[in-house]
Amino acid sequence: MIQLLAPDGTLREDGRAPLDVTPALCRDLLRDMVLARRFDEEALALQRQGELGLWLMSLGQEAAQVGSVRALAPGDYVFPSYREHAAARCRGVGAAELLAQWRGVMHGGWDPARYRFHIYSLVLGTQALHAAGYAVGVRLDGADEIVLAYFGDGASSQGDVSEALNWAAVAEAPIVFFCQNNQWAISTGTSRQMAAPLHRRAEGFGLEAHLVDGNDVLAVHAITARAADSVRRGGRPVFIEATTYRMAGHSTSDDPRRYRSDDEVESWRERDPIARLERLVRARDWAGPEYFDELKAESDRVAEQTRAACLALPDPATDDIFRFTHTEETELLREQREWLEVYHSSFTAH
CATH class of the missing domain: 1.10.287 (Helix Hairpins)
Structure with a gap:
């Protein structure tokens, strides 16, 4: 598994995913993750107060999303599933746009063409086929863009995903499939879903495949950048399996305590992606108190703006x-x- 940043904040090198780790890059990625988590927490509070009908948290998966989406070019097109709030925010999608669907006031809250970020797909795995088809169109048009498709380990068990992988490989589509393996497909663990690692399965379809520590934002950023560059230059489609963990329930309708232990959750909490990068930044003195004070103030503003945006959404x-x-x-x-x-x-x- 590719890892550049250990849970204790120690940097290491990996020739498979070289990265110029700069203070500015680390500060930017940390900011993205912190603000995404604060937005996510406020959305959860809104749902619990009856302002949203449902919410699916991205808690614990910020590194997988921020690291990957920040490795793309602005013109590249992204197909998310329904939990990619951190990636959506990085693409500029606003709070009201992200919350509208979950408040029940519209079927899709934003213009996909404006953000190069498709609307959420709640049908499990269907976006993989949409992404593969779009990528084939990109190749036929000769357009200067690539496609990235997000899905989870549970969706990988759907036939749609297998069809998409096969189709993309045969058609030599310019696409990166990014699987966030968060260990649980609702209440079904990975050990009961698959007998072989997901990235190995992708190799069987003819894709280039990588396994990365999904809680290491630097490793995710590095391998996604490498994959995007390879695909852009005409290489084979790429499959990235990012090993991460869904810290919250599958959705606000789910009680994860019924199927997983507190010890398991705590073991993953120690690998928290935000705490990991913050340890590095503090240890290297890459950000002073002013940075962290402003980040805290900005996260408070994000919470206030999120609540205001939600309550201001007009009824359809x-x-x-x-x-x-x-x-x-x-x-x-x-x-x-x-x-x-x-x-x-x-x-x-x-």
Whole structure:
């Protein structure tokens, strides 16, 4: 497994993933992870207070997401699943846009073309096929971009993902598949999901494959940058398995205490990706008290802005049910919408 930063904050070298580790890079990556976690925590609080219908936390997976997405070019296109909040924030997606779907006011909260970041896919593994198809289009167009697709270990058990890996390999699509192996597919552990490591399975399809410490943001950044460069130059599609851990439940509807032990969670807490990078930054004196004070203040502002953005989201118009069921409103839907408008106006009149 590729690792550049040990849990105790010690740096090491690995020729498979060389990286120029600078103070500025570490400060930037640490900031991204800290702010993403604060946003995630505030979203959880909003759900518990009844302001969101559901939330899926990215707690513990910040390094896998931030390290990978920051290794891409601005024009590269990303296909997430439904837990990539840290990656979305790095792409500029705002709090209101991220929360809208979970508040139930729209089906997708942002313009994918603007951020080069697709809307969330809640159907398990389906985004892998979308990404592979898009990547084939990129190759046929000769466009100067690559594609990165996120999914989890649970999604890798879906047929869609196997089809996507095979299709991408055969078509020589410019794509990087990034699997966040967070050890649990809801309540099913990896030992009950697969008999061989995921990256080995990818090699069987003809992809270049790597195993990386997903809680090491530097290693993730380095191997994703290498993969992106290789694919961009016409190399084989790449599969990256990032070993990480889902610290929270699968969703706010899940109680992880029913299927995993406190000792297991605590063992992974000691490998926390944020604490790991902070140890390095502090040990090397790459950031002073001013940096950490400002980061704390900024994270507080993120929490305040997240709450305000959520509460300010407008309720959807009932008309939208009819207008956006199809690309063009059908005659029957138009008649139903107009009937409902008359019905609503009768209450207003009296």
